[in-house]
Amino acid sequence: MDSMNFYILLLIAVIAGWLMGRFGSAAKVKTKPNGRDIFQDYFVGLNYLLNDEPDEAIDTFIKALEINSDTVETHLALGALLRRRGKVDKAINVHQALLARPSLERAFSDSVRLQLALNYIAAGLLDRAERLLNEVLNEESDARWEALQYLITIYQTEKEWSKARSSCIKLLESPRYKKDAEIRASAAHFCCEIAEQLLETNQDSQAKAELKRAFTFERKNIRALLLLAKIEQRQGNFQGAIKELLRIRSANPGFITQVLEPLNQCYQQLGSNDEFEKLLREIVRENTNTNAVLLLAKIIKDKAGSAVAIAFLSEHLDQYPTLDGLVELLSLQIHNVESEVAASLESLLNLIHEQVSKNSEYRCHHCGFETKSLFWMCPSCKKWDKIRPISKTAGGESSLARK
Numbered sequence: 001m002d003s004m005n006f007y008i009l010l011l012i013a014v015i016a017g018w019l020m021g022r023f024g025s026a027a028k029v030k031t032k033p034n035g036r037d038i039f040q041d042y043f044v045g046l047n048y049l050l051n052d053e054p055d056e057a058i059d060t061f062i063k064a065l066e067i068n069s070d071t072v073e074t075h076l077a078l079g080a081l082l083r084r085r086g087k088v089d090k091a092i093n094v095h096q097a098l099l100a101r102p103s104l105e106r107a108f109s110d111s112v113r114l115q116l117a118l119n120y121i122a123a124g125l126l127d128r129a130e131r132l133l134n135e136v137l138n139e140e141s142d143a144r145w146e147a148l149q150y151l152i153t154i155y156q157t158e159k160e161w162s163k164a165r166s167s168c169i170k171l172l173e174s175p176r177y178k179k180d181a182e183i184r185a186s187a188a189h190f191c192c193e194i195a196e197q198l199l200e201t202n203q204d205s206q207a208k209a210e211l212k213r214a215f216t217f218e219r220k221n222i223r224a225l226l227l228l229a230k231i232e233q234r235q236g237n238f239q240g241a242i243k244e245l246l247r248i249r250s251a252n253p254g255f256i257t258q259v260l261e262p263l264n265q266c267y268q269q270l271g272s273n274d275e276f277e278k279l280l281r282e283i284v285r286e287n288t289n290t291n292a293v294l295l296l297a298k299i300i301k302d303k304a305g306s307a308v309a310i311a312f313l314s315e316h317l318d319q320y321p322t323l324d325g326l327v328e329l330l331s332l333q334i335h336n337v338e339s340e341v342a343a344s345l346e347s348l349l350n351l352i353h354e355q356v357s358k359n360s361e362y363r364c365h366h367c368g369f370e371t372k373s374l375f376w377m378c379p380s381c382k383k384w385d386k387i388r389p390i391s392k393t394a395g396g397e398s399s400l401a402r403k
C-alpha cells in the first residue's frame, strides 16, 4: 500500500468517525433527501478504494456528503486531495461549490479561497489566482500571510520582480516571518533581478542602489556582491571590485570558483600579478578549491617552468587528489615520456577529459537537481540559493561549499 492509499484510508476513517457521530446523535441525517442511505455511499466509496480506484472513491464521498458547517473541512480536504492527484478541474469545482454557499463562515471562506487559488496556480490560471489572493490580502485577516506566500510564487513565475519584492516586504511585517531566512533571501534576489535588468540598459547607479537594497534583506548575499563587483570592474574601479570579490571569499568560500576569473582580470588591469599569485597561494592553503589549484599551477608553469609546476601539483595532489588535478599533472608530464607511451597517454587523457566535462558542477541541496551552470533559483524546486558548487575532491562535497 503506497502512502497515498494510506492517506485516503485515514481520511475515510475521519469521515466514518463523523458519520458515526452524526448517526449516534441525530438519526435524521442517516437518510439523504433522495432516500439513499449515506452508509450505502460510504460503502460504495470504500469499495472503489479497495479496488484501487481512489479518484472514484473521492468523487463518491464528495457527492455523498452534503455541504454544511460540519462537512466544509472534509470537502476542503477532498478538493485538495483531488488537486494533488492532478485532477485540477474537479478540485476547482469542489472549492467553487463551497465558495458559492452564502452562509460560509469567514474562517472557511479564507481557507476555500486559498485552496481555490492553489488550484488556479496548478492549472496555470495565474491571473485568477492573483485576483483571489489579493481579495484575501485586502481583508487583513490572518490568512493574508499565506496569501502573500502564494502571491510571491506567482510573481516569481511571471518574473514580476518588483511586485514579488513588495509582497516579501509585506510578509516580513509579520512577526512570524520577520526573521525567515528564505523570505529574506528571496527579497534580496528580487533586488538582484531588478539590478540585472537595469544593467542591461547601462543604468549602473540605479542598479547599484538596488544591490544596496538587497543587502538590507541579506547582509552577505553572494549574487549582489558579484554584481556589485561586476559594476565596479566595468567602471574601471578595479580596487573596488577586488574588495567586493574578497568579501565573497570570506562570506562563502564555496563560491571561490566564481571569483577567480574576475579577480585575475582586476589584478592584471592593476599590473599586480604577484599580488594575485600571493592571494591564490593563500586560497589554496586554506581551501582545496581545484580551480584555484589549477590556476596557480598555470601561473607557476609560466613563471618558473613545467618542472616546478609538476612538483607543486604532485605535492598538492598527494594530499587532495582530484581527477582534474591528475589530468593536468599528466598533461605536464607527458613530454617526459617516450613518444609511443605519450600517444597512448594522450588518448587516455582526452577520454578522461571528455568524461569529466560531462559531470555536473552544481547540485541543489533541496531537491538534488544537478546542472553544469549556476542558477540562483533552482529550475526544479524553484527555491533560491539552494544550488551550490559540487566539490571535486575525493570524498564528495566539501563542508566549505555549504552555507
Ligand SMILES: [Zn+2]
Pocket: 364, 365, 366, 367, 368, 369, 378, 379, 380, 381, 382, 383, 386
Ligand atoms: Zn531544487
